[in-house]
Amino acid sequence: MSNHDTQLRGEDRIAADLKTDQSAESNAPAKIQEQEKALKFKVVESYKVLRANIMFSIIKSGCKSFVISSSLPSEGKSTIAVNTAIALSQTDARVLLIDTDLRRPKINRFLGLSNTPGLSNYLIGMNSISEVLHKTPYPNLTVFCAGSRVPNPSELLASSQMEVLLDQLKQKFDYIVIDSAPLNVVSDTYPIIKKTDGVLLVVYQNRSDYRELDRTIKSLEMVNAKILGFVMNGVKPKKNNRYYADKKYQYSYGYGYGYGSRGSKKK
Ligand SMILES: Nc1ncnc2c1ncn2[C@@H]1O[C@H](COP(=O)(O)OP(=O)(O)O)[C@@H](O)[C@H]1O
Numbered sequence: 081m082s083n084h085d086t087q088l089r090g091e092d093r094i095a096a097d098l099k100t101d102q103s104a105e106s107n108a109p110a111k112i113q114e115q116e117k118a119l120k121f122k123v124v125e126s127y128k129v130l131r132a133n134i135m136f137s138i139i140k141s142g143c144k145s146f147v148i149s150s151s152l153p154s155e156g157k158s159t160i161a162v163n164t165a166i167a168l169s170q171t172d173a174r175v176l177l178i179d180t181d182l183r184r185p186k187i188n189r190f191l192g193l194s195n196t197p198g199l200s201n202y203l204i205g206m207n208s209i210s211e212v213l214h215k216t217p218y219p220n221l222t223v224f225c226a227g228s229r230v231p232n233p234s235e236l237l238a239s240s241q242m243e244v245l246l247d248q249l250k251q252k253f254d255y256i257v258i259d260s261a262p263l264n265v266v267s268d269t270y271p272i273i274k275k276t277d278g279v280l281l282v283v284y285q286n287r288s289d290y291r292e293l294d295r296t297i298k299s300l301e302m303v304n305a306k307i308l309g310f311v312m313n314g315v316k317p318k319k320n321n322r323y324y325a326d327k328k329y330q331y332s333y334g335y336g337y338g339y340g341s342r343g344s345k346k347k
């Protein structure tokens with residue numbers, strides 16, 4: 081990662097979790113090196129906190145599966161799904177990440193994988209499970225990409241094939257993390273949530289609209305979907321933190337999580 085590249089992309093976030101680019105750092109001025117280290121540390125710590133909260137939210141034996149969603153596009157669902165899946169896989173759990181956003185797939189791009197064959201190809205009977213499960217550089221993380229564009233994503237995701245598939249996958253993995261389409265835009269994600277232990281809702285600070293979130297929560301409550309908690313994305317670092325005094329880092333690396341419990345009583 082270039083030292084001047086302040087636009088954190090998904091891949092960079094993942095790299096930030098796992099390793100430090102020594103060659104780049106050795107050429108960087110000491111202050112920037114110190115800032116980058118502190119920022120990477122903060123990102124990694126945020127995902128560890130999120131991971132712990134997820135582990136405490138789903139208390140059961142066997143596979144734990146959950147959906148990461150939000151009201152609207154571009155609130156950080158895919159970014160958070162990838163990094164959460166990596167963080168969970170680092171506990172030695174066997175983790176599967178599934179991209180169920182068949183309309184705007186992203187997981188393949190974040191992990192440098194081919195999007196096809198994927199979930200849609202499997203669901204229409206074109207490919208077997210072994211043909212669509214991708215290995216990743218992370219030893220315990222397997223990925224199921226979205227697959228070819230199809231005219232009927234809602235029907236496919238609500239189908240009995242999808243239910244049977246999830247049941248089969250639950251036998252093979254400790255965690256299934258599901259990236260999804262936005263809840264206020266299309267109905268694709270609702271039936272999937274019902275087949276899992278619940279949904280984590282991503283909210284983007286100063287961007288997500290409270291009324292949209294309220295609509296999402298009401299819709300989820302109407303179908304008795306379990307809301308596991310909320311993840312606050314894009315939180316600006318505190319101004320008095322010396323590591324963030326340099327303005328250019330404030331947006332790109334402004335990462336943080338708030339965890340709520342609204343809806344957690346619902347089953
Ligand atoms: N906290 C953040 N800071 C900066 N960019 C972010 C952050 N979270 C997400 N992004 C970027 O915003 C864009 C949309 O994120 P994405 O995870 O694809 O959203 P969604 O899946 O909700 O549509 C991506 O380019 C992603 O890298």
Ligand SMILES: [Mg+2]
Pocket residue numbers: 157158159181184185186259260
């Ligand atoms: Mg997405």
